Amino acid sequence: MTTDAGPPFAVHFALIDYSLSMIYRWRHSYKSDFLAPMYDQSVRADVGIVVEAVEAVTKVSDDTIETIVDRIPASYLNGTDKEIIFKGLAYRRNNLRRIVGSRYTRVAP
Secondary structure, eight states: OOOOSSSSOOOHHHOOOOOOOHHHHHHHHHHOOOOOOSTTTTTTTOOOHHHHHHHHHOOOOOOHHHHHHTTTOTTTTTEEEEEEEHHHHHHHHHHHHHHHTTTGGOOOO
């Protein structure tokens, strides 16, 4: 969770899924353009934050993705599944503007 540095203050947070849903979906095909819906449909997305997040994610290098995925213990995720997650994250990063832009036109490539 983060907050803005000054007034007006806004709280930004991410919901992280620890249920192996990436590997569950991506074993079939990691080239998925699935865009999760807003968790609370009554709240409008802050499109400026969406744009910032997409910009940040598209700058993440393959080496950084690999380092993060490799930190997952082998007892939790085997090497084959790690490779699928790496490929899936790289695919999403490379196509994120198009995927998110399908809902938020300010993000579209």
